[in-house]
Amino acid sequence: MxxxxxxxxxxxxxxxxxxxxxxxxxxxxxxxxxxxxxxxxxxxxxxxxxxxxxxxxxxxxxxxxxxxxxxxxxxxxxxxxxxxxxxxxxxxxxxxxxxxxxxxxxxxxxxxxxxxxxxxxxxxxxxxxxxxxxxxxxxxxxxxxxxxxTPEWSKRIRIEGDMRLRNESRYYGRANDNMNIIDYAAINAGSGYDVNPNTASGLPPTLNTRQDRKNLWRVRARFGVLADISDTTTAGVRLATGSDDNPVSTTQTLGGGLNKKNIWLDQAWIANRPTDWLKITGGRFANPFVSSDMLFSNDLNFDGVAAQFDKKFSNDTLSMFGTLGIIPLEYSSDNFPKDQGDKMRSETKWLLGAQVGANWKLDSTNRLRGAVAYYSFQNINGKLSDPCRLYSGETTTCSTDWSRPAYMQKGNTMMLLRNIALNPANPANTPLPQYMGLASKFQLLDLNARWETKVLGDYGLRLDANYIRNLAYDEDEMFRRANGGILNNYDRTGVNARANFESGGNAYMVQATLGNPNPSLRGEWNVSAGYKYIEPDAMPDAYNDSSFHLGGTNARGYTLGGTYAFDKNTSLTGRWLSSKTIYSSPLAIDVMQLELNTRF
Known part of the structure; x- marks a missing residue:
């Protein structure tokens, strides 16, 4: 002062x-x-x-x-x-x-x-x-x-942050499907798409699949303040950049006429430790689970409440950890339907997560970590509505419009949500504006393992593996729920019939990292290589890494990368991600990223 x-x-x-x-x-x-x-x-x-x-x-x-x-x-x-x-x-x-x-x-x-x-x-x-x-x-x-x-209160405040400057190029395969990769998120964000060819005003919105995007300059900046309220209570607030309010990326694309960039509330939480081995956190906080970016993006934060425990045994050679999380994903509007006097009851979409794991220090050079988790996504699948007479003009909504995803990337099997009644005076020319929802339910079993050792003298080697199985995946139930209204993930014959449907509920990844996994001192480095395989309905496509295949599921491919720290907490990173679809329409995407990272 x-x-x-x-x-x-x-x-x-x-x-x-x-x-x-x-x-x-x-x-x-x-x-x-x-x-x-x-x-x-x-x-x-x-x-x-x-x-x-x-x-x-x-x-x-x-x-x-x-x-x-x-x-x-x-x-x-x-x-x-x-x-x-x-x-x-x-x-x-x-x-x-x-x-x-x-x-x-x-x-x-x-x-x-x-x-x-x-x-x-x-x-x-x-x-x-x-x-x-x-x-x-x-x-x-x-x-x-x-x-x-220094005043006493200032000794209890800590500031942290990081910045990243990225040059990104996206390369699309020349044989990619140019017509059938539908942008379902754009449809759900609007007033719906008319699926009646007699009354539709044009084709549905589609994603870019063939035009490369080179030399995109992008930036990420995050600034956080942490406060030690007492010996057992802490709180934190963090701001971050971002092109929009999507949950999986805080990266801001530069350009745009040199306009000012957005700042979002990235985190806001309070945590308390009632004992040395238990911490309870509430608000908006970092991912409390041990997971890979195949399931949850590294930029993803969680809303709600999480309880984490960590207990050491056997002279610190063995420790157990675990997490319980109650995460509200979305609330239906209090004013739905907005054009009717009678409002529908409140609907909430949830993520309930439970995880337990252990760390073993086998000897001076070998460490092993294993974790098993169960994630129950409640009420996020699409629901077919009651019959709604949109042609009468009395309403513009149907009873299950709320069940469309608040955010999605691509890959999940989609279904039509609205059961629209036909105009008896002109049934063939009745407009059918539709929203789309997730056809599958999601109850995930997540197995995660990591082995750290030394090779070639004193070089660190880390091996990561992750397997995910959607225990709720059931093709027959999906078609019954949609009443035949399944939209995508058919084979390449162009016939949208039950016999031609292709999907799956499994995903796995492996990755090897040689060197220091987190270079922070000058001269530290690492190189890495990995492989991912994600079937369309192995997980919700909304929450995983937005760089590999530009986000979502129904993708397989490899990643290569390397990082070199040329100054304290400052490093250069290069990354190549190559992917293509597993089923359905061909879509191959390669992404190159060159980054300058620093943190404080």
Whole structure:
């Protein structure tokens, strides 16, 4: 805190005066302590010394430098000592006058001499410490005792952040399907797409599949503040960039006419540790589960409440960890349907997660981590609506419009949500504006393993593996739920029949990293290689890495990368991601990323 900063109505010189005055007060108080500690014996005359001492103490009391109680005690002590000195002087004079002895002339008091009782060193030290303590307490209160000292509250605040500058190029296969890769997210964000060819105004929106996008300059900046509220409670807030409010990326594309960039609330949480091995966090916080980016993007944060435990055993060679999470994904609108008087009941989409795992320190160079998790996505699949008569103009909504995903990437099997009644006066030309929802349910079993060792002397080697199975995947149930309205993931014959449907509920990935997994010091480095295989309905396509296959499922391919730290907490990274679809229409995408990363 700068105590010399200017204030309204004061000059910069005026703001220094309180500090100087306080320093002067401290000097005066120290003089009082030294004077009283040395005793009145060093004074030149009795009356003037007594009068000066009393006046000095009274002046310090009136100026506020001495506390009134302490000042009055010192004043009484000074007066008592003065009276004792006068009494001693009278006694000495009386003895000298009554019994003069030869040779005692040198000991006879002369004019101006004062004799006082002895004050021990202990008493003098006590008086000095009391005065000094009083003055220093006032100095700390007023903030001039140690002007460069950091305020106590600031010691409980920590700031952290990171920045990334990325050059990204996207290369699309020339044989990619140019017509059938539908942008379902764009349809759901609008007023629906008319699937009646007799009344449709055009083709549905599609994704780019053939035109390369080179040299996209992108940036990510994150800035967080962490506070230690107490020994057991902490809180944090973090802001981040982002092109939109999607949950899986905080990267902002540059350009756009040099317009200013968006800042979003990325995290806001409170955590408490009731015991050393348990932490409970609520709000919006980082991913509390041990997982890979095949399931959850590294930029993904969670809303809700999570409880995490971590317990060490066997002299730190074995530790157990686990997480329970209750994550609200989406709430239906309180005002749905907006054009009807009777509103529907509240609907909530949830993620309920449970995980348990262990870390083993096998020896000085080998560590093993294993975890098993179960993720139950509640109420996120699409639901076929009750019959709705949109042609009548009485409403523009159907009962299950809320079940379309709030956010999606691509790959999941989609179904039509609206059961639209035909206009009996003109059934062939009844507009059928449709929304799309997820055809499959999702109950995920997630197995995660990591082995860390040393090779070729002292080089670190990390091997990661992840397997995911959607236990709720059931093709027959999907077609029953959709009543035949399955839209995608058919084979390449172009026939959308049950026999031509292709999907699956499995996903896996493996990755090897040689070197330091997280280079932070100059000269540290790593290289990595991995492979991913993600069937269309192995997981919700909304939440995984947005770089591999540009996000989503129904993708397989490899990744190559390397990082070199050329300065403290500052590194260069190169990454190549190559992918193509497993089933259905061909879509091959290669992504190259060159990055400059730093953190603080």
């Amino acid at each position: 700068n105590h010399l900063s200017s204030q309204p109505g004061r000059s910069s010189r005026g703001s220094v005066l309180p500090v100087r005055k306080s320093v002067q007060n401290l000097a005066i108080a120290s003089a009082v302590a030294l004077l009283m500690a040395s005793g009145v014996a060093q004074a030149q005359t009795a009356a003037p010394a007594e009068s000066a001492m009393v006046k000095l103490i009274r002046g310090l009391i009136q100026s506020g430098t001495l506390n009134k109680d302490v000042g009055e005690a010192l004043l009484a002590q000074a007066q008592t000592e003065a009276m004792a000195a006068q009494q001693a002087q009278r006694q000495v004079a009386a003895v000298a006058a009554a019994a003069p002895v030869a040779g005692t002339a040198a000991m006879r008091p002369e004019a101006g001499d004062v004799r006082v009782p002895y004050i021990s060193q202990t008493v003098r030290d006590q008086i000095r410490d009391e005065v000094k303590g009083q003055v220093m307490a006032q100095a700390r209160t007023e903030g001039w005792a140690a002007p460069n000292e």
